[in-house]
Amino acid sequence: MAANTSPRPPTYWFVNAWLGSQDFSEEFINGGFWENRLSENRSAYSVMVQEMAPGDQIALKIGGQRPAFVGAVVRHSWFQTIAIAATGTVIANVGDGIRANVEWTREPEPRVWSFYTNYRLIWKVVPSVSSDPDFQSALVAFAFDHEPQRVYSWLALRDLWRNRAQNREQSGSLRADVDFTQFVWAWFFEDASFKLREFVDPTIRKQSLSAFEGLLGRVTDYDPFTVMASWNRQSFDVDMRRDRAMRVKDALKLRTPLPEHFAGVATVDGNSRFCTVSPNPDAVEVEVLWRVFDAAFEYLFRLHGPDPRQEFIEAYDRAVALPGVGWNLTTGLSWATPWEFPPLDRETRALIAERYPDLLPLGVDGPVLDGAGYVRLVETLHPRDFTPQTVLVSFPALVAEAHKEMVVSTFEKITTSLQGSGLYVPSETLATYLLALQAKRFVILSGISGTGKTRIATEVAKALGAFTDTAPKPDLPTEPPLNSDTDYVDVIVRPSMLDQKSMVIPRRMRALLPVTASREVRLTFDGRHENIYLYFDSVRDVAHLMFRRVVGAWFRETFMIDDRFRLRIVGADDPDTAEIELVPLIAGGVPVAFPESSPPLTFMPDVARQALIAVRPDWTDNRSVLGYFNPLHQQYQPTVFLKFLLDARDEVERAERAGGQARPFFAIFDEMNLARVEHYFSDFLSALESGDAIDLHDDEETVDGGTDEGISIPRRLTIPPNVYFTGTVNVDETTHMFSPKVLDRAFVIEFDEVNLEAYGRMVADPGDGAVPDHVVALPQFTGIGGEFRSPDSSDWEAFGDLDGGRHRQALIELHTALKKFHRHFGYRVANEIARFVVLADTQSDGPMTADAFDIAVVAKVLPKFHGTRRDVEEPLKAVFQWAIDGSSGTRTDRHDDRNWVADSGTHLSFRAGQTSRSSTPATGTEAETPDATASRPDTGSATRYARTAMKAWRMLRRLDGGFTSFME
Numbered sequence: 002m003a004a005n006t007s008p009r010p011p012t013y014w015f016v017n018a019w020l021g022s023q024d025f026s027e028e029f030i031n032g033g034f035w036e037n038r039l040s041e042n043r044s045a046y047s048v049m050v051q052e053m054a055p056g057d058q059i060a061l062k063i064g065g066q067r068p069a070f071v072g073a074v075v076r077h078s079w080f081q082t083i084a085i086a087a088t089g090t091v092i093a094n095v096g097d098g099i100r101a102n103v104e105w106t107r108e109p110e111p112r113v114w115s116f117y118t119n120y121r122l123i124w125k126v127v128p129s130v131s132s133d134p135d136f137q138s139a140l141v142a143f144a145f146d147h148e149p150q151r152v153y154s155w156l157a158l159r160d161l162w163r164n165r166a167q168n169r170e171q172s173g174s175l176r177a178d179v180d181f182t183q184f185v186w187a188w189f190f191e192d193a194s195f196k197l198r199e200f201v202d203p204t205i206r207k208q209s210l211s212a213f214e215g216l217l218g219r220v221t222d223y224d225p226f227t228v229m230a231s232w233n234r235q236s237f238d239v240d241m242r243r244d245r246a247m248r249v250k251d252a253l254k255l256r257t258p259l260p261e262h263f264a265g266v267a268t269v270d271g272n273s274r275f276c277t278v279s280p281n282p283d284a285v286e287v288e289v290l291w292r293v294f295d296a297a298f299e300y301l302f303r304l305h306g307p308d309p310r311q312e313f314i315e316a317y318d319r320a321v322a323l324p325g326v327g328w329n330l331t332t333g334l335s336w337a338t339p340w341e342f343p344p345l346d347r348e349t350r351a352l353i354a355e356r357y358p359d360l361l362p363l364g365v366d367g368p369v370l371d372g373a374g375y376v377r378l379v380e381t382l383h384p385r386d387f388t389p390q391t392v393l394v395s396f397p398a399l400v401a402e403a404h405k406e407m408v409v410s411t412f413e414k415i416t417t418s419l420q421g422s423g424l425y426v427p428s429e430t431l432a433t434y435l436l437a438l439q440a441k442r443f444v445i446l447s448g449i450s451g452t453g454k455t456r457i458a459t460e461v462a463k464a465l466g467a468f469t470d471t472a473p474k475p476d477l478p479t480e481p482p483l484n485s486d487t488d489y490v491d492v493i494v495r496p497s498m499l500d501q502k503s504m505v506i507p508r509r510m511r512a513l514l515p516v517t518a519s520r521e522v523r524l525t526f527d528g529r530h531e532n533i534y535l536y537f538d539s540v541r542d543v544a545h546l547m548f549r550r551v552v553g554a555w556f557r558e559t560f561m562i563d564d565r566f567r568l569r570i571v572g573a574d575d576p577d578t579a580e581i582e583l584v585p586l587i588a589g590g591v592p593v594a595f596p597e598s599s600p601p602l603t604f605m606p607d608v609a610r611q612a613l614i615a616v617r618p619d620w621t622d623n624r625s626v627l628g629y630f631n632p633l634h635q636q637y638q639p640t641v642f643l644k645f646l647l648d649a650r651d652e653v654e655r656a657e658r659a660g661g662q663a664r665p666f667f668a669i670f671d672e673m674n675l676a677r678v679e680h681y682f683s684d685f686l687s688a689l690e691s692g693d694a695i696d697l698h699d700d701e702e703t704v705d706g707g708t709d710e711g712i713s714i715p716r717r718l719t720i721p722p723n724v725y726f727t728g729t730v731n732v733d734e735t736t737h738m739f740s741p742k743v744l745d746r747a748f749v750i751e752f753d754e755v756n757l758e759a760y761g762r763m764v765a766d767p768g769d770g771a772v773p774d775h776v777v778a779l780p781q782f783t784g785i786g787g788e789f790r791s792p793d794s795s796d797w798e799a800f801g802d803l804d805g806g807r808h809r810q811a812l813i814e815l816h817t818a819l820k821k822f823h824r825h826f827g828y829r830v831a832n833e834i835a836r837f838v839v840l841a842d843t844q845s846d847g848p849m850t851a852d853a854f855d856i857a858v859v860a861k862v863l864p865k866f867h868g869t870r871r872d873v874e875e876p877l878k879a880v881f882q883w884a885i886d887g888s889s890g891t892r893t894d895r896h897d898d899r900n901w902v903a904d905s906g907t908h909l910s911f912r913a914g915q916t917s918r919s920s921t922p923a924t925g926t927e928a929e930t931p932d933a934t935a936s937r938p939d940t941g942s943a944t945r946y947a948r949t950a951m952k953a954w955r956m957l958r959r960l961d962g963g964f965t966s967f968m969e
Contacts (some may be wrong), residue, residue, distance in 0.1 A: 015124040015872035036100035047098025086112035127683035186260030192336035224290035226275040226333030265397030267344035293320040314372030429777040440837040448752035462667035487568035502553040514572040620676035649721040673728030722788040792832035800835035884950035
């Protein structure tokens, strides 16, 4: 077969050894080939066989036995596994669609892989283009790199075995006594420790010193526990720990999200080193700590060696004897593999001694356990053979209990944050807002004035980690003055530097290099010297280094986004002859050596990820939002919001290069309908739906950074997928109504809950007067995803799997009922409702599918109903009848909205014939008069979808004034 010369991502093949009822693994391995022996399906797989190219890696899979840990963590009779019997490399493909020649390497014994499996004859795995890159990358590492499969963290992060449809308590398959989902931080800790294993070799370690100097001080060597201790100090609060963990994530290029909390993580004191001895470059202490770190993995996962258990015990004994290590060693081991090793800090020792006194016979204050004693404790509490009867404890849960730490969900944290700001938001309203942002990244908050809609939107964004320009930046270091010739300033490569081939000189350096006019300056780089142009903007007092010609070509070839370099001023005593030295730190993603005398690596501050835009009544086009090209000055005049969007775009590019997920950005338009939304926001509405770019200008210099602020403005801007929009709305005589186009492209939520009885008392004690909160909550909500995915048919299919498909069928019935009035909705609305309900089911703990569906219909179907009685009365009556009992046939007394009354404004009650009404047009309320025929309330007050029925009823009541609308 002719070789494929087009670019091709790394491809891996998993092929069956069992064909029909026969195992051909021995024949394949000994013969050096694989072929499809099943003649009946050769045509179905021939194309895949022909795709196998020389150099591709291939694994021979057989059926695997249920691994021993299954009983400990999963209660389910159905459990998928495969086993890898051999791996190899494709060396030739004969081109017949049946056979490929392979150089096989037999596994000593089949290695079992669980959860993410595929029983098809041929399984093609390409992680770089997969919708499940984490799963596939882990599978490839397991099969071909002999990495272990981290079962517990998979359960924690993915929640694979929780039944999300119905009968959650009865058929949910995750063991309730092992709460994996509360300790998702373990995934980050494990990824960091697995990455650190790459630096066991001291030669490789020395090449990465620059990445850790800013965390560990001036180092000539480091150990894995000191690196992990950098974010696990007793004196650090959660924000500081997350900041330090982010630095390690950047240094190690981890893709795993940062932990939201650290409950269940033991800490150490504030010593700068894990070992109190300050090691020299060849210190034996460092190698001893690396050895026990590596031996722990050998022991846990049986990677190499004849007796990894005994080797770990011996390595442990050598390490625990080092000065200043002691019990801390167990804490370091717990960071490396949190599910496998317990920390024996004082609090955890006390709890273990109380419950399992035989494991700590000398009590809390006894001597440090030796290796044999620690292994005995580990294997007693968490046996290697994993059975339901023998797993006694989850180590993170043990630590959390010992330290009396409570794991608080993200939803609870947001609720607490709002209450701490003096805002009372019902649980259901908050849950609706969070789900709407995830289902449709444009949300309109409508309601009476003064309910705190803007405050709620900003506080939610803040609770999710997005601060504004006016808020204090987290944990920014104080920058001392620079010394000439010795001190560097660290710079992160931004997209604008590569686009413009220029950068702004940091203000710290301006003290050493005074600039009062544009001129040339000498630059030293890559062992060369070139004169480059230093452009001075006297109006803004900003100096730019212009990387043109040779320097510009080298800069673009050397660096990519998020690389780092250092600048130093040489010979600052004479500003006229002073030179600038540029030293790469990380180039092309690879650490580069740098001078030993330079200071620790510093990290650039975060960017604002929340923008509050006050809408003005005079906005008639998008210039007030996106800026405009000024033909008089021949420059683009950007707005704060445009720069916010460019920061979000840069965040997406940074995340893509780092192989991670972009952080979310939140744009909040205050008083959105003071101007006509269609005038200034229509471009955004179209771009959000289509993904097309918005035209900004057609000026080459503007693309190269020719603005007053020296930033690059692209000709066309695609709305970054990590930006989420919220608009707050009041409806009165000074505002404009929304068109159906706007409402169709948004999630509309009413914020009209005002609880004066509970106002001011929500944090300490709601009291007897507080209105009981709704039961709708999202305890499994973990945050807003970095990049939004538009709802599609897959959400519609998933919606049909919930509650036996009855709610999807109900939506179809509503669509049919409205179609006769030409008020039906399209695929977009159906998919968005489906996404909303599926997300609610995933992120809740109880049965709330019906509630979520009810909420979604109110938010997505009813907002477009506005008009006169002739226009909307009959369609609204059809919605009301559907919400009462789902019927669309003959109307009965129960379907007559005038036979219902509102109890306390929150529930409807059926009172057939009890009152006659005279409406009050000004308010839409009704005056009730006694009716001689009304003597008995009907007990059939239950409604199928109570929220939809209530909203339709209120809109029908307002029709008594001749007109109605969703927004009141």
